[in-house]
Each structure stands twice: as structure tokens, then as C-alpha cells.
Amino acid sequence: MSPRIGLDLPTILEAATEIADTQGFDQVTLAAIAQKFNIRPPSLYNHVNGLQGIRQLLKLHGLTILHSNLSQAVQGKNGDEAVHALSDVYMAFARMHPGLYEATIPAPEVEDQEAVMLGEQIVRIFIEVLQTYGLDQEMSIHATRGLRSICHGFASLEQQGGFGIPLDLDLSQKLVLNSFLAGLQQMKNLL
Amino acid sequence: MSPRIGLDLPTILEAATEIADTQGFDQVTLAAIAQKFNIRPPSLYNHVNGLQGIRQLLKLHGLTILHSNLSQAVQGKNGDEAVHALSDVYMAFARMHPGLYEATIPAPEVEDQEAVMLGEQIVRIFIEVLQTYGLDQEMSIHATRGLRSICHGFASLEQQGGFGIPLDLDLSQKLVLNSFLAGLQQMKNLL
DNA sequence: TTCCAAAAACTAATGTCGTTAGTTTTATAA
DNA sequence: TTATAAAACTAACGACATTAGTTTTTGGAA
Numbered sequence: 009m010s011p012r013i014g015l016d017l018p019t020i021l022e023a024a025t026e027i028a029d030t031q032g033f034d035q036v037t038l039a040a041i042a043q044k045f046n047i048r049p050p051s052l053y054n055h056v057n058g059l060q061g062i063r064q065l066l067k068l069h070g071l072t073i074l075h076s077n078l079s080q081a082v083q084g085k086n087g088d089e090a091v092h093a094l095s096d097v098y099m100a101f102a103r104m105h106p107g108l109y110e111a112t113i114p115a116p117e118v119e120d121q122e123a124v125m126l127g128e129q130i131v132r133i134f135i136e137v138l139q140t141y142g143l144d145q146e147m148s149i150h151a152t153r154g155l156r157s158i159c160h161g162f163a164s165l166e167q168q169g170g171f172g173i174p175l176d177l178d179l180s181q182k183l184v185l186n187s188f189l190a191g192l193q194q195m196k197n198l199l
Numbered sequence: 200m201s202p203r204i205g206l207d208l209p210t211i212l213e214a215a216t217e218i219a220d221t222q223g224f225d226q227v228t229l230a231a232i233a234q235k236f237n238i239r240p241p242s243l244y245n246h247v248n249g250l251q252g253i254r255q256l257l258k259l260h261g262l263t264i265l266h267s268n269l270s271q272a273v274q275g276k277n278g279d280e281a282v283h284a285l286s287d288v289y290m291a292f293a294r295m296h297p298g299l300y301e302a303t304i305p306a307p308e309v310e311d312q313e314a315v316m317l318g319e320q321i322v323r324i325f326i327e328v329l330q331t332y333g334l335d336q337e338m339s340i341h342a343t344r345g346l347r348s349i350c351h352g353f354a355s356l357e358q359q360g361g362f363g364i365p366l367d368l369d370l371s372q373k374l375v376l377n378s379f380l381a382g383l384q385q386m387k388n389l390l
Numbered sequence: 391t392t393c394c395a396a397a398a399a400c401t402a403a404t405g406t407c408g409t410t411a412g413t414t415t416t417a418t419a420a
Numbered sequence: 421t422t423a424t425a426a427a428a429c430t431a432a433c434g435a436c437a438t439t440a441g442t443t444t445t446t447g448g449a450a
Contacts, residue, residue, distance in 0.1 A: 014398055039436060047400090048399080049437075049438085050438075050439080051398070160355060179341065183386075184379070187379050188382055190382035194378075195377075205426085239428080240408075241410080241430085249409070
């Protein structure tokens with residue numbers, strides 16, 4: 009029932025990930041992957057649903073790692089400590105896996121249930137961390153959007169070479185987070 | 200000295216912009232542009248340096264509009280009012296010209312002096328607005344990075360369909376900005 | 391041990407791109 | 421009226437994704 013066990017999906021995904029992270033997400037082509045294994049591009053269709061399939065897998069892979077890392081990072085933490093841990097791990101992922109990070113950005117198609125769920129779980133981690141600030145339901149969603157925007161904005165601008173001035177980026181990230189969190193505290197006190 | 204005045208660069212740029220904003224930046228192809236004018240793709244090389252040239256033009260065009268809009272928006276304003284005006288105009292641009300906005304994100308090549316300068320001028324607008332908060336040189340850079348990250352993060356996540364929950368996005372943006380600005384005030388008071 | 395079915399590779403072919411080279415057309419300026 | 425130069429064209433090539441159909445291979449059944 010299993011003749012010719014050649015390439016398998018994890019191996020292909022690994023190769024695609026390496027191309028994405030070293031050469032850029034847009035350099036992930038069937039031709040480039042096939043070349044890595046010394047096979048012809050059409051052979052990849054035995055394992056994967058074309059280029060679109062590869063991209064879908066990369067997105068899922070990226071979301072899985074990101075979710076796992078974020079989840080671990082906030083274990084046993086709350087408040088500012090948890091927020092900073094979240095942001096640190098988020099940035100670390102974007103830096104270590106730029107191609108994979110890029111793959112995670114566009115919202116998955118509704119067909120891709122697994123990716124949709126992972127995306128929701130990631131958002132839930134953010135929400136839960138921010139709920140410890142004593143915000144009501146709606147405010148915690150607004151705050152989550154803010155925190156995600158800060159994280160993604162920083163990661164994206166850094167990745168795209170948007171920060172030209174030579175001044176410690178980690179420090180910027182910390183200060184900006186503290187600013188945002190101080191503001192949150194103040195809003196909570198106004199309730 | 201000017202035989203056969205056919206297509207001109209502004210017209211081509213207009214067509215490319217329309218494709219980018221309605222079908223996505225990655226749908227801007229020489230083939231698609233050529234089709235709009237009923238000419239063959241190679242003819243475009245008489246006006247433009249290939250696909251790379253088109254993308255460069257789109258970036259420049261986007262940065263020009265964005266800079267102009269931001270510049271107007273902060274005229275005669277300062278403090279929170281200026282920051283909110285900045286963010287409102289920024290989001291409005293990203294929403295009205297999603298393709299153009301996408302084109303502006305990757306930092307231009309050093310060869311592209313004009314685009315580099317426009318990018319710097321845009322950053323300067325942010326810095327100048329934030330300097331009215333009485334921050335020192337370095338802090339105003341950190342704060343600028345934060346404000347840009349919030350703006351870009353919001354715009355990018357919204358554009359990529361990252362905000363699923365049906366809750367007023369403009370309100371989120373306002374609240375997040377207020378949070379960040381309140382935090383800034385607090386940091387200033389600590390000096 | 392032999393053989394067959396299915397998995398996984400292959401070749402061939404098509405269509406879409408971008409791009410280069412070389413040719414033809416055409417409007418204007420002399 | 422004519423020469424020139426811009427701007428279109430055709431032809432051709434290489435990179436890519438994709439489909440269809442073919443060959444190879446191997447593990448398990450006979």
C-alpha cells in the first residue's frame with residue numbers, strides 16, 4: 009500500500025521554509041524547491057497542491073510556530089511582564105523567520121479552517137493577557153488591536169528596512185509598549 | 200524633435216495605480232498595463248524601465264501623495280490634535296489606495312534618491328509633531344517609531360483582513376492613540 | 391518467489407509572464 | 421518634401437506554473 013516512499017511533505021515544507029527565510033517569501037517557487045531535491049517541478053504535485061498549496065502550508069507552519077512560542081511565553085505571567093514577553097517573542101519570531109512571518113500576515117481563506125483557528129487562538133492569547141488589566145469586553149478588544157498593531161507594525165517596518173536611524177530598536181519597542189500600557193492603566197482608572 | 204506623441208508616463212502611472220488599487224499590487228504586470236492601452240508589452244519599454252521601473256514609479260507616487268496629505272493634515276495643529284490628524288490621514292490613504300500603500304512599504308533602494316528623500320520627509324513630519332510633546336531628541340525618535348508602528352500596523356492588519364471582530368475600527372484607532380499619547384505625557388512628566 | 395497495484399517519479403506540452411533585439415511606422419521639424 | 425527620432429511593432433528566449441499522460445519502482449498479496 010505504500011510503494012516508493014520518496015519525498016514527504018515535512019521535508020518539502022522544510023525546504024520551502026528555508027527558501028522563504030533566506031531569499032524571501034516571493035522566491036518560494038516550485039522550480040526552486042524542485043531543484044533542491046533534484047526532481048522536476050511537476051513531481052511536487054504528488055505531494056502538494058501546487059504553489060498555492062505550498063503557500064498555504066507555509067502560512068500554517070508559521071502560525072503554528074508563532075502560536076506555540078507566544079503560548080509558552082505568557083505561561084505563568086500576567087500584566088506588563090506578560091505583554092513584554094509576548095512582544096519579545098513576536099519580534100524574535102519575525103526576525104528568525106522573516107519569510108515565514110510574511111506568510112502568516114494575509115488572513116487565511118475561510119476554507120483553511122486550521123489556519124483560521126490558529127489565527128483566532130493567537131488573538132485570544134493577546135486578549136487574555138490584556139484582560140488582566142481589568143478592562144471591559146470591548147475595551148480589551150480595542151487594546152488587543154492596539155497591541156497587535158504595535159507588534160506587527162514594528163516587525164513589518166523593521167523587516168522592510170523602514171527604520172533607518174541607528175538607535176536601539178529593542179529599547180524603542182520597550183518604551184513604546186510602556187507608553188501604551190501606562191495609557192491603558194490610566195483608561196482603566198477612569199472607569 | 201517629438202514625433203508620435205503616444206502614451207506618456209503619467210498616463211501609464213495612472214493605469215498602474217488603478218490596477219494596484221483595485222486588483223492588488225501583485226497584479227500590476229506589464230501585460231495588464233499594455234492591455235489597457237491596446238498595445239504590446241514591449242512597447243512599454245519606450246516609456247518605462249520594465250516592471251521594476253513601474254514599481255519604482257508606484258512607490259514614488261504613493262510616497263508623494265502620502266507626504267502631501269500628511270503635510271497638509273498637520274498644518275496649524277500640534278499635540279494630540281496633530282497626532283490624530285496624522286493617523287486619520289494615514290489610514291484614509293491606505294484605505295483609498297491599498298495598492299499604492301503597499302507599494303510604499305518596502306524601503307526604497309539607495310539609488311532611488313527621490314523616494315528616499317520623501318520617506319525621510321514623512322518621518323520628519325512624525326518627528327516634528329511628536330517634538331511638541333517636550334521629549335528629548337532620542338525619546339522623540341522612539342516615540343516616532345511607536346506612532347509609525349501603530350499607524351502602519353493598523354493599516355496593514357486592516358488591509359490584510361486581520362481584524363475579524365465587528366467592532367468600530369476608527370474607535371479602536373482613536374483609543375489606542377490616546378493610550379499611547381497618555382503614556383507619552385506620563386514619560387515626559389518623569390523627566 | 392512472483393506479480394500486481396499504487397505511489398512517485400518522469401516527459402511533453404501549453405499558457406503566462408518579462409525581457410531583448412531588431413524592424414516598421416509615423417509625426418514633426420527643417 | 422524629406423530626414424529624423426520617437427514609439428509602436430514582431431519575433432524570439434527563458435523562467436515559471438500547470439495539466440495530461442507515461443514510466444518506474446516497490447511493498448504486499450497470491
